[in-house]
Amino acid sequence: MTAIIISRPCPPTCHFEGAALRRLRNLIPPSAATGARPQKQFLLKLQHLCYISCMNHNLVLVNPPITLEERYGSFASVGSQAPPLGLCYLASSAGKRGYAVKIIDAPALSLDLPRTLGAISHAGAGAIGITASTVSFNRAIELAKAIRQAGMNAPLIVGGPHVSSLPRETMEECPEFDMGVINEGEHTICDILSALQSGGNVGDIPGIVHRNGAEVILSPHRDNIADLDALPFPAWDLLPNLAKHYKPSPHSYRRLPSSSLMSSRGCNGACTFCARPFMGDKYRAHSAEYTVAMVDHLVKVYGIKDIMFYDDNFLLDKKRVTAICEALLKKDYSISWSCLARPEVTSVEIFGLIKKAGCWQIAYGVESGDQGILDTIKKRVTLERLTEVIRKTNEAGIHSRGYFMIGCPGETAESMEKTTRFTRESGLKDFHVTFCTPMPGAELFDTAQQYGTFERNWKKLGFWDPVFIPKGMTREQLIEAHRRMYRKFYLRPRTFFRYVMKLLFTSPRSMVDTVKAGFYVAKYALGGFIRKRLT
Numbered sequence: 001m002t003a004i005i006i007s008r009p010c011p012p013t014c015h016f017e018g019a020a021l022r023r024l025r026n027l028i029p030p031s032a033a034t035g036a037r038p039q040k041q042f043l044l045k046l047q048h049l050c051y052i053s054c055m056n057h058n059l060v061l062v063n064p065p066i067t068l069e070e071r072y073g074s075f076a077s078v079g080s081q082a083p084p085l086g087l088c089y090l091a092s093s094a095g096k097r098g099y100a101v102k103i104i105d106a107p108a109l110s111l112d113l114p115r116t117l118g119a120i121s122h123a124g125a126g127a128i129g130i131t132a133s134t135v136s137f138n139r140a141i142e143l144a145k146a147i148r149q150a151g152m153n154a155p156l157i158v159g160g161p162h163v164s165s166l167p168r169e170t171m172e173e174c175p176e177f178d179m180g181v182i183n184e185g186e187h188t189i190c191d192i193l194s195a196l197q198s199g200g201n202v203g204d205i206p207g208i209v210h211r212n213g214a215e216v217i218l219s220p221h222r223d224n225i226a227d228l229d230a231l232p233f234p235a236w237d238l239l240p241n242l243a244k245h246y247k248p249s250p251h252s253y254r255r256l257p258s259s260s261l262m263s264s265r266g267c268n269g270a271c272t273f274c275a276r277p278f279m280g281d282k283y284r285a286h287s288a289e290y291t292v293a294m295v296d297h298l299v300k301v302y303g304i305k306d307i308m309f310y311d312d313n314f315l316l317d318k319k320r321v322t323a324i325c326e327a328l329l330k331k332d333y334s335i336s337w338s339c340l341a342r343p344e345v346t347s348v349e350i351f352g353l354i355k356k357a358g359c360w361q362i363a364y365g366v367e368s369g370d371q372g373i374l375d376t377i378k379k380r381v382t383l384e385r386l387t388e389v390i391r392k393t394n395e396a397g398i399h400s401r402g403y404f405m406i407g408c409p410g411e412t413a414e415s416m417e418k419t420t421r422f423t424r425e426s427g428l429k430d431f432h433v434t435f436c437t438p439m440p441g442a443e444l445f446d447t448a449q450q451y452g453t454f455e456r457n458w459k460k461l462g463f464w465d466p467v468f469i470p471k472g473m474t475r476e477q478l479i480e481a482h483r484r485m486y487r488k489f490y491l492r493p494r495t496f497f498r499y500v501m502k503l504l505f506t507s508p509r510s511m512v513d514t515v516k517a518g519f520y521v522a523k524y525a526l527g528g529f530i531r532k533r534l535t
């Protein structure tokens with residue numbers, strides 16, 4: 001019996017491969033009588049047990065296959081491969097309630113559609129959950145169709161920012177989805193699994209969109225989770241090796257292996273380009289103790305040395321950040337970390353402490369160097385405040401990074417020139433600029449037509465394609481301004497020298513990444529420029 005089953009190859013998503021089995025075998029002491037280690041038969045039995053347990057899951061969560069090119073365009077080779085924390089939170093919550101869960105992170109394992117399908121089929125799913133942002137939505141649809149064509153009839157649930165922003169449209173666009181989960185899903189997915197098991201009515205569960213025959217129905221609203229500490233840690237153990245398969249883009253880590261955390265959710269900002277309502281406008285956070293315990297776990301179990309806090313505003317609650325830093329300073333290990341912050345509400349007084357506790361970079365959403373544009377997109381910040389926060393960041397010895405967008409409502413050649421100047425003159429040590437993109441869930445998604453033309457093509461809504469052209473501007477103008485900003489910022493002796501210094505004090509792996517990043521940025525920035533000079 002064993003021989004027949006194990007002769008079927010395990011799927012590429014199985015993390016219990018040959019090397020892991022061999023390590024396990026070596027942990028078992030040799031026989032006292034013969035001195036021999038457990039032999040092949042024993043390993044085969046172990047593998048068989050592993051195979052059987054692999055075949056029966058109440059829930060299989062899938063990050064659909066999507067390439068780095070589809071996500072990051074010309075910057076694909078330096079794009080980030082981040083752990084899908086949302087799926088990890090869902091898996092641990094369902095696991096805590098006794099459900100057997102598997103995660104298939106197709107992008108991390110470079111699985112294409114047929115191999116992803118094979119892995120899902122092998123997992124024997126009671127229910128299949130697919131996560132989708134807008135840019136990966138078409139891939140999620142393809143996967144849902146393939147699942148049905150392959151004859152799998154487990155309930156198909158879609159979750160993530162896209163369905164949360166456009167629940168009805170999502171269900172209409174993809175008849176294969178049986179239901180969608182709106183906003184946070186930890187409690188909702190457990191309620192769904194419980195209803196599926198007991199034969200209950202999913203329509204009674206708040207926070208979902210579902211079908212009744214041909215009708216698409218929205219269930220009552222579900223409040224966001226108030227007590228984030230009540231959630232179990234994300235199930236990192238269900239992902240492929242955290243240190244090997246995931247890596248942020250070169251500008252977001254100082255050391256490898258690096259990983260990410262979300263220690264708070266929600267933002268009360270009003271930026272019109274942001275799919276903000278999806279995590280709610282009330283700031284909710286894990287306590288300092290919980291956050292530091294997650295850091296401990298990543299350091300001790302996965303050997304993580306650097307953490308990027310993806311919170312919309314990690315520095316908002318001064319008391320919490322102070323407690324996190326004081327706890328980190330008492331540890332017998334040291335990590336480097338970076339975070340995102342909102343310049344208008346960041347407490348600059350704690351910069352000294354956060355630097356001491358390992359913070360090496362703060363990334364600010366600056367967006368534009370033109371006050372009129374900042375006001376139009378409801379950024380609620382002045383250029384003076386931005387300049388002051390950047391200066392204080394640099395003075396504290398922390399790397400300041402700015403995120404910008406061009407092609408915002410009201411954009412003109414002059415405002416783009418002001419932004420280019422701001423990137424160079426504000427003191428920022430690093431910058432990143434994308435095209436303003438009206439995402440589902442953002443105010444601008446509904447108002448874009450007032451300000452220009454908008455190509456509503458999900459595949460292109462990754463911020464690397466100018467899908468929104470403000471009145472009076474052309475696509476070519478935006479692309480040229482985008483390239484020019486990169487040229488003007490990076491191709492300066494000062495910036496070049498800083499990168500050379502960075503290379504001297506970095507690990508060989510990160511050196512390769514930085515050189516690669518430099519090459520692709522230069523290639524992109526100079527592309528149109530050289531062509532123009534030659535013609």
Ligand code: B12
Binds near residue numbers: 080087165262276
């Ligand atoms: C970290 C992050 C990234 C990281 C990593 C993404 C990743 N692999 O998780 C990086 C930097 C790579 C990134 C890139 C981009 N991002 Co991003 N990112 C975020 C951020 C800040 C946090 C995501 C996160 O980890 N949340 C924490 C977990 C717990 O939440 P979650 O993932 O949403 O999952 C919960 C629910 O959505 C739901 N859920 C999710 N999936 C499923 C599936 C099922 C079956 C169920 C039941 C429930 C469910 O339950 C989960 C638990 O509550 C969010 C903003 C935010 N505050 O959420 C933006 C956000 C998701 N990103 C956004 C965008 C636009 C992008 C980019 C397109 C922009 C760009 N060019 O940089 C790219 C490309 C995205 C891609 N598909 O590759 C938008 C998406 C809007 C939209 N309509 O799609 C967001 C919402 C930002 C915003 N406010 O506008 N991003």
Ligand code: SF4
Binds near residue numbers: 270274275276312
């Ligand atoms: S862009 Fe940042 S500050 Fe603005 S609403 Fe979104 S999360 Fe909040």
